[in-house]
Amino acid sequence: MNRTDFLKTSIYAGAGIVSIPVLASKNVTETKEIQDPKIVRADEGLRVNVLGDQQTFKLTGEDTDGRLTLIEEVNPPGTMIPPHVHTNEDEVFKVLEGELEVTVGSKTVILKAGDLAFAPKNIPHSWKVIGDKDCKTILSAFPSGIELMFQELGELPPGPPNFEKVTEICGRFGISFIQ
Structure with a gap:
């Protein structure tokens, strides 16, 4: 199951909610590329x-x-x-x-x-x-x-x-x- 389908069906399943219109309307895969992490030591910069x-x-x-x-x-x-x-x-x-x-x-x-x-x-x-x-x-x-x-x-x-x-x-x- 992909993330979008998971979010549509699982987040509030316990409360009987099958989908969330706000999340369902967003295409999660269209987000910008994830930024690379960076560690900066005390003496760096x-x-x-x-x-x-x-x-x-x-x-x-x-x-x-x-x-x-x-x-x-x-x-x-x-x-x-x-x-x-x-x-x-x-x-x-x-x-x-x-x-x-x-x-x-x-x-x-x-x-x-x-x-x-x-x-x-x-x-x-x-x-x-x-x-x-x-x-x-x-x-x-x-x-x-x-x-x-x-x-x-x-x-x-x-x-x-x-x-x-x-x-x-x-x-x-x-x-x-x-x-």
Whole structure:
């Protein structure tokens, strides 16, 4: 018996239901090819310095069929990203070590190990590492694509950033800074 037939006849057989119209109307075999699994060790991933934000790409759109990007950030106190808005992706910041002051919309909170913040697209947000030790954070972005912007920003020459160039690159990826 194939999966579709099984689902049509077996799921609720005990309750006397022989078929499920929603499942019966979907062709289960038409789903996209299954994504290859990936194991990423603690010391693995592409390391990128994005204007002082130390990032390690753990999962990219290439790994997840465009569904998400997962980045580990380890930054010293004082590292910050100014207020900005994304039009393409939602972000989740989860602090593993240290303290991160996060502003999302009009709410500012201090995240400590185990805490997280959700920054939906189209809502201004910013963050700053505070306290006296490095902050290790996992940044998840849904859908993926932002890692391409981070790579491009990471290729800018060292030294004080050219804000006009940074704004142009970010703008191409649907991100604008709030004055």
